[in-house]
Amino acid sequence: MAILLSLALAGCSTATGNLLSTEDNRPISFTADRGVAAQPFPNNYRTEILAFMRTYLNNPVGLHDTAMAEPVQRTVGGRLRYVSCIRYAARDTDGSYRPARERAIVYVDGRLDRVVDDAGELCAGVAYGPFPELATLTR
Structure with a gap:
């Protein structure tokens, strides 16, 4: 279970995860x-x-x-x-x-x-x- 959770979180932090980057792979900037x-x-x-x-x-x-x-x-x-x-x-x-x-x-x-x-x-x-x-x- 811990391994699955780790893999899921790792997918969110990649450029394809879209949570931490835009579609063109630029990092999101709040300011x-x-x-x-x-x-x-x-x-x-x-x-x-x-x-x-x-x-x-x-x-x-x-x-x-x-x-x-x-x-x-x-x-x-x-x-x-x-x-x-x-x-x-x-x-x-x-x-x-x-x-x-x-x-x-x-x-x-x-x-x-x-x-x-x-x-x-x-x-x-x-x-x-x-x-x-x-x-x-x-x-």
């Missing part, structure tokens, strides 16, 4: 990341950040000390990407506020791709400006 150096500027970055943070945070209500840096190009995983940085202090369950946290938002092909929790190097030297829309998020 359409072509690995090109010329990435487009993320024009809707403010709107995308707000929509994402509403779902990313357990309680997006009442954020303090909200700030954002405009997207700049940085090298992420060996590839040139636009990165914007945000900083905010979230409310804890007891009503007090945690220290402000910094996050890096990485864009691929002009769209929000992921959040990097350890934003130290990616956000080094960026110029933060106010981001009041983040402070007015609702659930």
Whole structure:
């Protein structure tokens, strides 16, 4: 039984299995990341950040000390990407506020791709400006 299961799973991972590749044997890409150096500027970055943070945070209500840096190009995983940085202090369950946290938002092909929790190097030297829309998020 274990051998049959192994053979069935092995068939799914081949180019003919169509679960991990397209009909012309190109790998499926969920972010359409072509690995090109010329990435487009993320024009809707403010709107995308707000929509994402509403779902990313357990309680997006009442954020303090909200700030954002405009997207700049940085090298992420060996590839040139636009990165914007945000900083905010979230409310804890007891009503007090945690220290402000910094996050890096990485864009691929002009769209929000992921959040990097350890934003130290990616956000080094960026110029933060106010981001009041983040402070007015609702659930």
